[in-house]
Structures are given as C-alpha cells and as structure tokens.
Amino acid sequence: MPSSQPPLAAPRELIDDIDNRILDLLQQRNRVVGDVIATKIRQSLPIFDAAREADKIVRFRAQAVERGLDAEWAEDFLRMIMGSSRDRQSHGDFPRAGSQPREVLLVGGAGGMGSLYRRFLERSGHRVRVLDRDDWPRVAQLAAGIDLAIVAVPIDVTAEVICRLAPHLPADAVLADFTSNKNGLLELMRQVHPGPVLSLHPLHGPDAPNLAKQLMLACPGRDPQRSQWLLEQCRLWGMRIKIVEADQHDRAMHLIQGLRHFTTFLHGSFLRQCNLHPEDILDYSSPVYRMELMMTARMFAQDPQLYADIVLANAERRSLLLEFLEHHRALARIIEDNDREAFITEFRDISAFFADFAERARRESGYLIYRLSERFA
Amino acid sequence: MPSSQPPLAAPRELIDDIDNRILDLLQQRNRVVGDVIATKIRQSLPIFDAAREADKIVRFRAQAVERGLDAEWAEDFLRMIMGSSRDRQSHGDFPRAGSQPREVLLVGGAGGMGSLYRRFLERSGHRVRVLDRDDWPRVAQLAAGIDLAIVAVPIDVTAEVICRLAPHLPADAVLADFTSNKNGLLELMRQVHPGPVLSLHPLHGPDAPNLAKQLMLACPGRDPQRSQWLLEQCRLWGMRIKIVEADQHDRAMHLIQGLRHFTTFLHGSFLRQCNLHPEDILDYSSPVYRMELMMTARMFAQDPQLYADIVLANAERRSLLLEFLEHHRALARIIEDNDREAFITEFRDISAFFADFAERARRESGYLIYRLSERFA
Incomplete structure (x- = not known):
C-alpha cells in the first residue's frame, strides 16, 4: 500500500463490497418472498403466519450464534427483513375470505380509516362503494344490495349517521362501526337495524403502513355467524382479533x-x-x-x-x-x-x-x- | 415437484439459503470492522466517526433504491449493522486521550455508573482505583498522586463525600462529579478544592450498552484546560459533549x-x-x-x-x-x-x-x- 493511502481505505472498501453483496441478497430474497405471497393469495392463506415466523426466528438465532453474532440482534435483524416483506405486500393483493366478493358500503370512506380499509378490501377482491358527507342524496342507491356497511366517521356524529343510514340497509346486511365507545352504540345499532350487527374498534391509526399484527377489537351485537367472514378477512390481512364485551x-x-x-x-x-x-x-x-x-x-x-x-x-x-x-x-x-x-x-x-x-x-x-x-x- | 410436497416448501428453502448467506457476510463484515477498530486504537482515532457514518448512509440508501429496496428501511438496516459493530467494540479496547495513562480515583466506583466508567477508563489504558463506602480508612493512600477524582455516589451524599474527600486530593488533581444538580455543588467543589474542577452529568443509565452517541453535559468549574483531556477521552468513546451553565x-x-x-x-x-x-x-x-x-x-x-x-x-x-x-x-x-x-x-x-x-x-x-x-x- 502506498504510504499516502489512508490506513482505513482498504478495509472500508471491503466493507462496502460486503454491504453491496448483502443488498443483492436482500433483492433476491424479496423476489422469492413475492412468489410465496402470490401462492398464498391463490390459495387464500393468511399473509402473516405466526407459527412459521416463530420457527424461523428460533433457527435464525441459532445460525447467527454459530457465526459469532448476537442472538438478540439477529432476531431484530430478521424481524426487520420480514416486516419489510409484509410492508411491500400491503401495496399488492391480499387473499379474500369466502369464495364470492362482497359488496361493501364504507360510510366516511373518504376519511383516513375509511380510505385505508377501502384499499385493503379492494385488494382482497371485494367491491367497495363510498358514502361521504355529500353523498346522502344517493344513500338509497348506494345501500342497495350491499352485504356490509362499515360506519367509519368521527365519534360525535356516529350515532346520528347510523340512524340516518339504517332505514336504507338491506335487512340481511351486516351493520358494523369503527367507534371507540361501544356501550350505548351497540344498543342503538341493534335497535335501528334488524339484521346482523358487529361493533369493531381497530386499534391503529389511519397511517398504519400495514394491518399485519394490528389489533382489531370486536363486540358481537347480533347473528355473529353472518359477520364471521369479515373477521376472517381481518385475519387474512394478518390482524389479531380480540372478542370483547362492550362494558369491559x-x-x-x-x-x-x-x-x-x-x-x-x-x-x-x-x-x-x-x-x-x-x-x-x-x-x-x-x-x-x-x-x-x-x-x-x-x-x-x-x-x-x-x-x-x-x-x-x-x-x-x-x-x-x-x-x-x-x-x-x-x-x-x-x-x-x-x-x-x-x-x-x-x-x-x-x-x-x-x-x-x-x-x-x-x-x-x-x-x-x-x-x-x-x-x- | 411431487404433489404431496407443500407448495411453499421450495421457496422457503430458497429463503433459508439466502438468509444463511447474509449471515455469512455479516460474519465477514464483523471481522473487517474488527481490523478497522484495531487501527483506530493504534492511531487514537475516535471509535465513532459521524461524518463517515453520514456519508456511508447516503451511499447505502442509493444502492438499496437501485435494487428496489426502500431507502428508509435500508438506512435503518445499516444503522443496526453499524450499531452492532460499536456494541461489540464496547467489550474491547478504546483509544486513549493523551500519550500518558492517567491515575483515576473513582469514588463510588462499585456502583452502577462507577463500574461502567471504570471499565471504559481501563480499556482506554488508564489506571483506576476505587473508593467505596468501606474504603475511607485508606483514603489518603488511594488519593495520593492521582490525576483525577470522579465522585459518582448517590445525590443525597454527594456534598458530604466531596467535603470528606477534598483534603486528601493533590492540589493539581481534577475534581469531577456525576451529579444531576449542579448549582450548589459546583460552588462547593470550588470552595473545598483549589485545583481544577469540572462538573459532569452523563445522560445515560448504568446499563448503557455503549457510550457512543451518549450525551455528556459538562459545567466547567475552574482551569478548564487541565481537564480538557477528560472531555477528549469522552469524545474518543464516541460521546457527544455539551458545555452548559450550571443555572441553565x-x-x-x-x-x-x-x-x-x-x-x-x-x-x-x-x-x-x-x-x-x-x-x-x-x-x-x-x-x-x-x-x-x-x-x-x-x-x-x-x-x-x-x-x-x-x-x-x-x-x-x-x-x-x-x-x-x-x-x-x-x-x-x-x-x-x-x-x-x-x-x-x-x-x-x-x-x-x-x-x-x-x-x-x-x-x-x-x-x-x-x-x-x-x-x-
């Protein structure tokens, strides 16, 4: 090495080379993960498979330790890679619950949560209609023949919106909401709608990059078997579902x-x-x-x-x-x-x-x- | 592929193989980083080089994007790799500020912060003596000929300990403390010790895995040039130093x-x-x-x-x-x-x-x- 060369130049070049090879491998990995996801969508398998991840993590930790790397660090590293795969997936298609696409009315569908769930429903092959503030003149037409209405509007107008919407719902459509107060509301939904009722509370914000691992609280209101497909759809998106009492x-x-x-x-x-x-x-x-x-x-x-x-x-x-x-x-x-x-x-x-x-x-x-x-x- | 084979088995094997190759590269990378660090110690260069990291991050992001990977994610990923290198380093040697090793007395050196700084001082080649609760009978002997005393004891006994220690300090030794209240204390230190005084407040806990990037607040008390080497030593450990007024x-x-x-x-x-x-x-x-x-x-x-x-x-x-x-x-x-x-x-x-x-x-x-x-x- 000529003496004018800084002493750290050579090892730093070596590090840059290693980093490039790691990036190449990550690129390859993404391609293979893309194949796995395509298969999952064809076969309606959940995007997020907790048991598979847990098993993979145990093996990866052991393999890291064999190479003198820290196990905790390696787990972190692998979770980052897997999380990134899931995130890219949230721009692609998702498996669909049930053999038929459903007709879904998103009330407040132009808002943050409405837009997020619209994207996920559509990418799972369902058909989504949006009812926002200015669409009330068309409510009868929008609600005709739907399988599910989700009310995702600000909490202070939720009750009012539900009352206004209910007379237009098909009797067998599922009525659902995304509100963070359940007790009075669930009662109201049962009063104004004779069909299946399910009160939901997604515990994430509208900027969640991904629904995988997010928590969905569900208070069943009436005929839970008729809204079962919706919870199954959440599961296919990778969500964790918790069934809770409204009071609790x-x-x-x-x-x-x-x-x-x-x-x-x-x-x-x-x-x-x-x-x-x-x-x-x-x-x-x-x-x-x-x-x-x-x-x-x-x-x-x-x-x-x-x-x-x-x-x-x-x-x-x-x-x-x-x-x-x-x-x-x-x-x-x-x-x-x-x-x-x-x-x-x-x-x-x-x-x-x-x-x-x-x-x-x-x-x-x-x-x-x-x-x-x-x-x- | 025989039809009994699950459809995801083949791509999953491929993923495992890619992951193993990534781990191999990380192992190689650690070896090269070890060489870089050894060079830094020989040449008294700081372990953490902010400009080098910033430059490396910019290039890595660009290289990731070229391969269809997310730039934010890539930065995160690289920071994890670099952080891990630094952590491993905290079990090794560090560069030393100044050509001569210093004699350091750590008062409360058996406590959490005392033990942490003892380790870092010793790994930088300084000689450390510890004065803890039961060592007061030997205080004269322990304080003889030291260059620096750091008082790292609980806040409610700090003033008392400083008063008890001061008469035994060589007049030109630096008196320093690690307390989180500065105003009264800095005044006291100047009263009881005629030599250089520096009041420090390390903003991290005793379980910090690493001093790199940690913040050290410093209130100069007297003769700042005589304690300059100590701040330089903190810098060589990778710390960020902030000079502040006691009141503020x-x-x-x-x-x-x-x-x-x-x-x-x-x-x-x-x-x-x-x-x-x-x-x-x-x-x-x-x-x-x-x-x-x-x-x-x-x-x-x-x-x-x-x-x-x-x-x-x-x-x-x-x-x-x-x-x-x-x-x-x-x-x-x-x-x-x-x-x-x-x-x-x-x-x-x-x-x-x-x-x-x-x-x-x-x-x-x-x-x-x-x-x-x-x-x-």
Whole structure:
C-alpha cells in the first residue's frame, strides 16, 4: 500500500463490497418472498403466519450464534427483513375470505380509516362503494344490495349517521362501526337495524403502513355467524382479533385513551407554561427522556378535535378524569411535605401492582430507547 | 415437484439459503470492522466517526433504491449493522486521550455508573482505583498522586463525600462529579478544592450498552484546560459533549427529570388505584398505547430511592411540582364543564408552542411505535 493511502481505505472498501453483496441478497430474497405471497393469495392463506415466523426466528438465532453474532440482534435483524416483506405486500393483493366478493358500503370512506380499509378490501377482491358527507342524496342507491356497511366517521356524529343510514340497509346486511365507545352504540345499532350487527374498534391509526399484527377489537351485537367472514378477512390481512364485551371495552378505554391522553395534554400544557422549548430540552436529554418527550409532543401534531372527542368522550370518562385530579392532590402532599418515606412507600406499592410487567416494560422500552438513540441521536 | 410436497416448501428453502448467506457476510463484515477498530486504537482515532457514518448512509440508501429496496428501511438496516459493530467494540479496547495513562480515583466506583466508567477508563489504558463506602480508612493512600477524582455516589451524599474527600486530593488533581444538580455543588467543589474542577452529568443509565452517541453535559468549574483531556477521552468513546451553565442546566433538569418522572409516578399510581392490570390493558392497546404503558411501567422496575432523589431534589423543584398541581386544577375545569372549545383552544396553543417539533416527534415516535409492534406484538 502506498504510504499516502489512508490506513482505513482498504478495509472500508471491503466493507462496502460486503454491504453491496448483502443488498443483492436482500433483492433476491424479496423476489422469492413475492412468489410465496402470490401462492398464498391463490390459495387464500393468511399473509402473516405466526407459527412459521416463530420457527424461523428460533433457527435464525441459532445460525447467527454459530457465526459469532448476537442472538438478540439477529432476531431484530430478521424481524426487520420480514416486516419489510409484509410492508411491500400491503401495496399488492391480499387473499379474500369466502369464495364470492362482497359488496361493501364504507360510510366516511373518504376519511383516513375509511380510505385505508377501502384499499385493503379492494385488494382482497371485494367491491367497495363510498358514502361521504355529500353523498346522502344517493344513500338509497348506494345501500342497495350491499352485504356490509362499515360506519367509519368521527365519534360525535356516529350515532346520528347510523340512524340516518339504517332505514336504507338491506335487512340481511351486516351493520358494523369503527367507534371507540361501544356501550350505548351497540344498543342503538341493534335497535335501528334488524339484521346482523358487529361493533369493531381497530386499534391503529389511519397511517398504519400495514394491518399485519394490528389489533382489531370486536363486540358481537347480533347473528355473529353472518359477520364471521369479515373477521376472517381481518385475519387474512394478518390482524389479531380480540372478542370483547362492550362494558369491559369501555372501562378499559377510559383509562387507556382518556387518562393517557389527558396526562399527555397536561404535561404538554405545563411545558408550554414553563416556556422551556422542546428543542432546548433535547440538548439536555438522555435517550429515555427524548423518547418521553417525543411521545408527549407527537400528540400536538395531530387533530385537536379527535383528542377532544377522546378525552371528553362521555360523563363516565369525565368523572374518572376528575378523580385523577383528586389523586394528584393527594400525591402532591408528598411533595409539599418533602416526604421521602411516603414517596418510597407509594412507589413500592405501585411496583407491586405492576409486578413482573414492570421488568418486562423495562426490557422492551430499553430496547426501543436504544433503537431511538441509534436511529435519531 | 411431487404433489404431496407443500407448495411453499421450495421457496422457503430458497429463503433459508439466502438468509444463511447474509449471515455469512455479516460474519465477514464483523471481522473487517474488527481490523478497522484495531487501527483506530493504534492511531487514537475516535471509535465513532459521524461524518463517515453520514456519508456511508447516503451511499447505502442509493444502492438499496437501485435494487428496489426502500431507502428508509435500508438506512435503518445499516444503522443496526453499524450499531452492532460499536456494541461489540464496547467489550474491547478504546483509544486513549493523551500519550500518558492517567491515575483515576473513582469514588463510588462499585456502583452502577462507577463500574461502567471504570471499565471504559481501563480499556482506554488508564489506571483506576476505587473508593467505596468501606474504603475511607485508606483514603489518603488511594488519593495520593492521582490525576483525577470522579465522585459518582448517590445525590443525597454527594456534598458530604466531596467535603470528606477534598483534603486528601493533590492540589493539581481534577475534581469531577456525576451529579444531576449542579448549582450548589459546583460552588462547593470550588470552595473545598483549589485545583481544577469540572462538573459532569452523563445522560445515560448504568446499563448503557455503549457510550457512543451518549450525551455528556459538562459545567466547567475552574482551569478548564487541565481537564480538557477528560472531555477528549469522552469524545474518543464516541460521546457527544455539551458545555452548559450550571443555572441553565438545573432549570432544564427540573422539567426534564423532576416533572417528567413525577407525571409518570402520578399516572402509574392512578392506574393502580383504578386496579386495571397492565396485562389486561395490553389486550386493548394499540402500539402507541403499548409504548406509553411501557414507558410508564419501566419506572417501577427501578430504584425508588433514585426516583425520590430526583423528584424531591430541592426546594425549587418541589415548588415547580406544586405549580404543576395548580395547572392541573385549571385544566380540570375543562373536564368539569365538558368544555370542548376550551380544550381545542388550549390544544392549539400547545401545538403552536411545540411548532415543527411536534411533527418531527410524530415521525420519530411513529417509527419506534412501528418497531415496537414489529418486535414485541
């Protein structure tokens, strides 16, 4: 090597060459995965096969370890490759549940969730009609002969839309909704529609790159066997389905959506009052805090109406949030009295409540915090 | 193909074969990276070279796109490979700042942060002595002839330890600490030690797999040029250094550590009061909420003493946290009055405060939420 050559040039060229060969292999892999998916669509097999993935991961970890690579890292790496294959698939066709295509009316089909499900339904070979705000003059025509109507409109107009739609539905059409409050609504749907009723709550946003692994909550309302094909279709998209009671669902949502979003709102609002700008905070942030700040700030890039709907949803949720203030008042006494012992006692009681889950959370979040610092720091 | 053969067997074998070849290439890559690192150590070059990484990422993205792969995905993938190389490196040797090894006394060197920095100092060729709780009878001997003392003990005993240590320090030794409250402490250090003083705050936990990309805050106290080698050593480990004023540092920490951890404490405590078990919550959780739950729950797998120290740190912080209760009381009126308009107005004001940062947070956290669902769902 001439002495003018920087000492790292040769190994770096070698690394670039290896990286190119890895990219070539990934390209080949995508082609083969494309063949697998085409076969799955022809044979109506689910795109996402949990058992196959689990088995593949075990083998891949072992093969990585044989080569002196870290098993955890290798699993991560393989999941990235597999996830990428699934994502590319979400631009292609999907297997269809049932031998016949269904006629589906998407009410609010021009909105975020409506558009997303329209794409997936169409790519599975179903026929989709859209009813949005301006289409009510044509409602009779749009609802004629449909197998399924999905109401995917903002929560504060859902009840009204269901009442307006119901008289036009064929008696045997499935009436479904995507709303995050189930109790009153399910009752209403049963009152206004004599046919099959299924209340759904997809637990992802309209920008989900993919439905695989996403969670779909379902509260059966009437004639569950007549809407079975729809849940099967969700399964073929790779979704996880959980059947829940409406009461149970709503109580969990008060704490999951209501409390969590209100707490974030409170935190963001106080940061504003203290006027410490987020960009400055980043200068002082460990990856953990950076993550927490990102989770707070992300809310404020979104729609205020949506969060008002969620936080103020109904009287029961608002009363829970007022209890939360009482709870804050009680804990603030610890701060007022500078009562270290009381803080530690309360902390230990919470730890006991979270039990093993806390340790699991530490591991999972630790992984992500590390990914965050790797990716963005 | 015999008809008894499942139709996916052949392409799956092909995929397994490609995956094995990728693992072979990764093994080769690790070997070459090992050579690069050995060269860097010999020549005292930083392990982490931001410009080289940025350049490499641009080229890799372009090469991926040429092969029909997604550029974002490819960047992620490359960062994983590079991060893994750095992690393996943290078990090996590091370049040393300065031609001579330094004599370092780690006070609290048996604790988490102490042990971590001991390992890094020793792997960079410095000589480390440890002074822990039971070593005070030998303090004179341990402090004799040292170049640097780092005080890495719990915050509530830091001042006491510094006072006890100072009389034994050589006059020209650098006195440094790792505490998260700077203002009073920096003053104290200047009073009790006539030599160079540097107050440090490493923004990572004791379980950081790696110091590369981690943030080190530094408040210079006296004779900054005499502790320059220590900051240079941090840089050689790949750390990002930020020089800050003590006042500014402490105010940011009230909001970053104090408020954030108290909010998490409050949220966890109320979940316990409502008795909705976290495992049940997961059944109803989108990836976003799963992430938020993980960030709350992780706190309760950790040391209550540490969080008591952080939340109750000093009178200024406690008074800020009592203001936070007042703020909560004010926002609760929105809930009480079911005042949708007021909620939306406050939300918009917060969005304006977060400005572009909110959109960036949505993107970054969106990436991680997706990684979370990919990895753990």
